[in-house]
Amino acid sequence: MPVIETRGATVSYGGRAVVRGVDLVIQPGEAVAVMGANGSGKSTLVKAIVGLVPLAGGEVELFGTAQRRFRDWKRVGYVPQRTGAASGVPSTAAEVVSQGRLAHRLLGLPSRRADREAVARSLAEVGLEGHARCAVDTLSGGQQQRVLIARALATEPDVLIMDEPTVGVDAETQAALANVVSDRVDAGCAVLIITHELGPLTDRLDRAIVLADGKVVHDGEPPRPVGEHADPAHQHEHPHANGDADTENLWGSK
């Protein structure tokens, strides 16, 4: 039974098809990258898979259940695409990571020992065990990204879905991410990761899917970088990295 299966998945925003008839199968324990240029529909496809945007056509199944009827969300660990873990009120890294345990908890009941242990373990896995009680808005962009990854790990998922976890983060975070992906794959967890650059991940991936104009144009071996991208010293510019203008609001919440 595949972990994720899409058949002819189509998503449109205001009548314009962004994802057009994507067929995708991810087996348990498989590590797959979704690649493609900006606007190729990578993020939209993943949002459709987790149910954040509605399908205009086709089907999505999670663990063999139609996504609309899927309720076993504790099997899915999700790292959304965003540029920080901070919100309008200070929260510690441990508080953010413990959100990953809510899928395991009954509404209104206090956390159990297993929940607290999972939080501590996940923070250690991304190398932030010493930062559990730090406010997330005082952490660096890369550290905040690792907090979000730890939150997904705390769910103890069977599939880890990450939307551009490497955008604008430092080398240490990229290395931590590669380790996390390796460990998860070894533990039998499937991984679906959207990324522009494979970097240290290349050797741990089973497959890469390349999207162009909302269609799959490649499904197989991870592509090797070409042209100037092959140069290890090549620098990417990410205009939206860590530029969360919202963090300074009227009340000066920082």
Add this chain to the structure above:
Amino acid sequence: MSLDLSILNYEFMQRALISALVVGLCAPAVGVFLVQKRLALIGDGLGHIALTGVAVGFLTSTSPMWTTLAVTIAASIVMELLRSHSKTSGDVALAMMFYGGIAGGVYLTGLAADKGVANLQQYLFGSLLTTGWTEVWTVVGGGAAVALLMLVLRPWMSAICADEQYARVAGLPVAGLNLLLLMTTAVTVSVSMRAVGLLLVSALLVIPVVTVQQFTRSLKATMFGGMAAGFLIAGAGIITSAVQDVPPGATIVLIGVACFVVTATAAAIVHRLRRTWRRHPPPEGEPLEVELPSKA
């Protein structure tokens, strides 16, 4: 301090003090999530809507507290539906609440000609000193229910307020919790209108929270600190207003604003000092990702 507190021997002062303290304690428990969701003004929006509710009470000769509760809860349901099912953005919906609420209140009060606008005034700016014991117990009951609900649901509420997309993928009942948050705000507004008045109600939701969050690092500390600060601000406001014989709502809010300005200034100074002595491991230890040009 040789403050003359003999005024607390009057029963009407005890009633005023109890209601204000309860509101001060309970409002920040809801407000912390509104601030987290960056909806700090929603309490004020519901306060304007509540004006319509008060006028409905005048018109139908029922207790304004219950009609206000009904109208604000209905408004919060409409708000949430608009926000989630249409392209109306949060601030447009808020603007509609401000205009519509005031207009509805004044219009309906006009229809109930015998009551007059003077009566509306005591709800606009609060009139704690005329509260009866039944009203005090309603405030205590409503406030306790709201605070208890928010304390028990804290991790869930903070998850939907911090990152709604993640909360949805985690399988949390996001729509239900959003509605619950707006409805508890509506309850808070309705029960606290006698204490601080409808136009100032959002102050006690927001000010204690933004005051303490200048120095807190966790949501838990912000929530409990906010509740404590609200309690102290409301208490200080009531006593000051009684001693000076000025309206309690305005006094409470002014004390709150003063506390915020003082702590925000202090926090800015402390943060500047702390930049040199950081308390937690700084991000500087990470490798440089640029090659520094070698000096010729």
